[in-house]
Amino acid sequence: MDHRKRKGGAEKTRIKKKKALETDATKCCKLSTFVLKTTNEDDETAALQQQQPQVLFAANREEPGPLPCSSHEPTTPEWAGAHLNPAVTLSLCFLGRHPWFHLPFYVFSQVLGAFLGAATVALQYYDAIMFFGGGKLTVTGPTATAGIFSTYPADYLSLWGGVIDQVIGTAALLVCVLALGDRRNSPAPPGLEPVLVGAVILCIGVSMGSNSGYSLNPARDLGPRLFTYIAGWGGEVFSAGDGWWWVPLVATNIGALVGTLIYELVIEVHHLEPGPSSEPPGLDMNAEGKHVGQSWRANQT
Template sequence: MTRQAMAGTTLRGELIAEALAMAIIITLGDSAAAMLILYDPSPYATAYWGVCIAWGLAVTIAIYVTGAVSGTHANPAVTLALTLFRGFPRAKVLPYVVAQVVGAMIGAALVHQLFGPVIDAYNVTHGLTRAGGGAAGVFFTAPGAHITPLHAFWDEVILTGILLLGIFAITDEFNTSAPMANASALVIGLLVACIGAAAGYLEGWPINPARDFGPRLFCWLTGWGDAALPGPDNYWWVPIAGPLLGGVIGAGMYQYLVKPYLPPRTSVAA
C-alpha cells in the first residue's frame, strides 16, 4: 500500500470515529433531554444533575470508544483549538467538522426513532406542532428565561472557554497535576457535566457547534422547519459562533497563561 493510500485509510478511520463519537453523545444526551422534557412527572424533575451526568458520561464513553483512532475531538471548537495551538493538520479540519455534524445528525435520528411516538403524543397533549417548535428542546438548544440571543452568545463564549481551558489542562502530558491517560476521559466527562450543572438552564449549554447544529439540521428536515432553522430570532448561529470563539480563548489562556509556568521537566542521567 502506498503512503498516500495509507494516509487516506487513516483519515477515513478518523472520520468514522468522529461521526461515531458524536452519534454516541447525541443519542445518549438527547435521550436524557427527552426523559426530562417529555414525561410528567419527569424522572429528572427534582434531579437535574442526572441529566448533566448523562451528558458527561456520554462524552466519556465516546472518548473510550474512539479516542485511540481520532483523538475524539467530537466538537468543532476542540478541532479549531487543536489546530491553532497543538499542530492539528489544517487539511483535516473541514473533514473532521463535517463528520462531527453528520454523526450528530445520526444521533438525532436514533433519538427520533426511540422517542418519536412520545414526541407526537406530547405535542398532541400540549396543543403543539413540530412546525411550532413542539418538543424541539429534546434535540437542540434555545435561550432560557430572560436570556436574549446576544447574551446567550457571550454565555457560550465563557462556558466553552472553560471547557477548552480544562481539556487543554487535562490532556497536557507535561502537566503533572493532570490525570493519567486512562482517567482523562472520565474527568473530561465530569467537566461537561459540571458546566451543565452550573449553567445549563441559561441556554442548554451546547458548548459544541456540532452538538446543536447536527440535530437542528435533522429536525429541519423532519418537520420542525423554521422552528429549527433559522429558529426563533435567528438563534441558530449562537451555538456555533459562541463556542468557536470561546474555545479559542480558553485554549489560548491555557497555552499562554498556564503552560509557560508549569514546573520544568528535568532529565535524570543514567
Template sequence: MDELHETPEVFQSRHDYYTRYPNRWARVREPLREAMGEVLGVMILILFGTGVDCQVVLSSAQGVASSQKGEYLSINIGWACGASLGVWVSGGISGGHNNPVVTLCLALFRGFPWKKVPIYWLSQLFGAWLGALLVYANYFHAIDIFEGGKGVRTLGTASLFSTYAAKYMPSANTFFDEFLGAFILLLVVFAISDKRNGPPPPGLVPLVIFILILGIGAAFGFQTGYAINPARDLGPRLMTAMVGYGHEVFNYRNQYWLWTPILGSFCGGITACFIYDIFIFIGDESFINAPSASARRHFAHAKASERPMAPAGFEPDHVV
C-alpha cells in the same frame, strides 16, 4: 523438523512477520479510522444527551408514562455520560476531540494538522446528525402524543434535540452564556492534556470529562442548553429540519443557531486556550512560546510536548 531442517521456533523467527494490513478490508479501513472515530464518539454523545432529554420531557405527558422519568439532574448526568463515553470510544483512534471547537483549538495552539480539520468537522457533524436521528426514530411515537397529534412538530420538541434560549434572555446574554460554557470546557481540556500540569492517568480522562460536563450543566445549563459544541447543536438541528420541523428551527430568533451555539462556542474556546497558553503552557507547540530572534540565534527553544493527542489522553496507535 521440515524439509529445510528448521525447528518450529527457527521457522517462525525466519518467516513470521507483522503486517498492518492482513486483508484487503484492513487496507481500506486504515484511512477511515480517525474520521469514523469522531463519527462514533459524537454519535454516542448525542445518543445519551438527546436520549435523556426525550425521556425526561416526554415522560411528563399523560399517555406517554404514568410518571415523569427523571428531572433536570438526570439531564445533566445523561449528557456527562455521553461526553465521557464518547471520548472513550474515539480517544485512542482520533484523539477524542468530538467537538469542532476542540479540533480548531488544537490546530491553532497544539500543531494539529490543518488538513485534518475539515475531515474532523464533517465527521463530528455527521455523527451528531446520526445520533439525533436514531433518538428521534426511537421516540417519535411519544413525540406525537406529547405534541397532541400525529406528525405535529413544534419548537417545543425541537428543543429536545438542539438548544433554544430562555425567552427572557437578550441576544448578548445568550452569546455570553455559550461563550462562558465553552471557555470553561476548553480551559479544563487544555489543563488535563498538559503533561506539566498534573494530568490524570490516560484511563481516567473520560472520568474528568464526565465531571466537567456534569459541572457545566449543573451550573450553567438551563438558560441556553449548554451546547458548547457546534456539531452537538447543528447536527440535530439539521435532523429536525429534515423530519418535519421545517425552517423555523433555523429562523428562531434571527438565526440564533449561528451566533450563539456556534460562534459563542468558538469564541469562548479560543479565548480560553489563548489565556491558558499565555499564562500557563510552556511547550513549544504553541505559537505563544515561539522563540524570539535572540533565542533562535542560540538554537534555543521551548520543551516539546509529551502528550500530543489531547484531549483524550490515550496513547495513539499511530503517528499524527
C-alpha cells in the same frame, strides 16, 4: 576366527552407539539454540512493550519541536483520537497541533455523527414525541419538542447575552480539558480522562445550562438542528429565538479559542522544563498529522 568375528561385531556395535549419541547430542544442541533464541526474542519483545505501554483513550501526548530519531521507533496505528467537537479541532489547528487540511473532514464527520444521533433518538422516541406534542412537531410553546435535539434560549435571554453565555461555557470546557491532558501539570491518571471530561461537562451543564442548554459543541447543535428542519419541525428551528441558530455555531468556536489562549498564557508558557505539551485527551497528532505520543515515550526511555 570366532573370536575375531565377535570382536568385529562388538566394534561395529560400539561405533553405531557412538554415532547415535553424537546425533542425539547434535539434536539437543539445535533444540537448545532454538529455545534460547526464542526466549531472547520474547524478552526483547517484552522489553519493547514495557517501553511503550498500551494507551487507553488519552495517554498519547505530543512533544513540541522536532523529535529525536530512533532506529527502533515503534509505529502507532493511525486512529483519530476522540475530538468529537469542531471547536476542539479548530483550537488544535490554531495551536499547530493538528493539520488544517484535516479540519473540514473532521467537522463534516462530527456534524454527520450528530445528525445521525438525532435521527436515532427521533426514531426510538417518535411515539413519545408525538404524544407530548399532541400530534404536532413544534419548536416553541408549552409542547415544544425541538429542544430535545438542539439548544434554544430561555425567554429572558437576549441574543448577545447568549453569545457571552456560550463563549464562557466553551472556554471553561477547553481550559479544563487542556489541564487534564497536560503531562507537565499533574495530568489525569491514564484511563480516567473520559470520566473526568464527562464530569467537567456535567459540572458546566449544571452551573451554566439554564440560559440556553450549554451547547459547547457546534456539531452537537447544528447536526440535530438540520435533522429537525428536514424531519418536520420546519424552518422555525432557524428563526426561533430571534435567529438563535448561529449563536451555538459561532460563539462556541470563539469560546474554545479563548479558553485555549487562556490556558496557554496562564499555565503552559510557565512550564520550566521541556516536555510534551498539553492537549485534549485522545488527541495525539502533530502538525503533519502523525501520531507522536508513543514514540516520544520510547525515545525518553
